[in-house]
Amino acid sequence: KKEKTLAMIKPDGLNYTDDFKRIVNDFGFSILRELTMQLDEDDVKLFYAEHSKRSFFPNLVKYMTSGPVFVMVLEKVNAVADWRALIGPTDARKAKITDPHSIRAMCGLDSQRNCVHGSDSLQSATREISFFFREIVSTGKGKNL
Numbered sequence: 594k595k596e597k598t599l600a601m602i603k604p605d606g607l608n609y610t611d612d613f614k615r616i617v618n619d620f621g622f623s624i625l626r627e628l629t630m631q632l633d634e635d636d637v638k639l640f641y642a643e644h645s646k647r648s649f650f651p652n653l654v655k656y657m658t659s660g661p662v663f664v665m666v667l668e669k670v671n672a673v674a675d676w677r678a679l680i681g682p683t684d685a686r687k688a689k690i691t692d693p694h695s696i697r698a699m700c701g702l703d704s705q706r707n708c709v710h711g712s713d714s715l716q717s718a719t720r721e722i723s724f725f726f727r728e729i730v731s732t733g734k735g736k737n738l
């Protein structure tokens with residue numbers, strides 16, 4: 594079944610935007626929407642609300658506000674799981690060993706600075722897409738998609 598997922602290139606990954614687009618195309622995703630924006634502290638608190646009590650959260654806010662992010666809505670059959678598989682494990686150090694061809698192995702550094710995000714479920718994808726692209730959800734019918 595066709596799914597949409599949210600892919601976000603974090604501030605440390607912005608230089609790799611062309612590589613990301615090539616990978617996205619090579620693996621058969623359609624890019625439905627894209628935007629570049631600077632997140633502020635409130636944005637990060639809202640987007641990563643589920644992590645707000647974690648000890649790493651203050652550092653996550655600093656990292657995610659350190660420069661612009663590049664966000665894409667990707668679509669294809671099994672998009673959520675396929676994008677997660679392409680980006681590799683959260684800890685980029687681990688990715689370099691277990692998934693050397695993954696995106697995080699390519700441009701990430703450690704468990705925080707992992708250069709890219711992918712929704713972890715269909716439910717998260719819906720929430721995260723609506724965070725950046727309100728109209729996709731508010732029209733309710735995926736108009737213009």
Ligand code: CMP
Pocket residue numbers: 641644649653683704705706707709710711
């Ligand atoms: P992401 O997959 O976008 O989801 C939550 C983010 O929090 C994660 O990528 C990392 O950037 C960060 N993160 C997760 N776990 C840790 C950790 N143990 N230490 C520091 N940052 C983390």
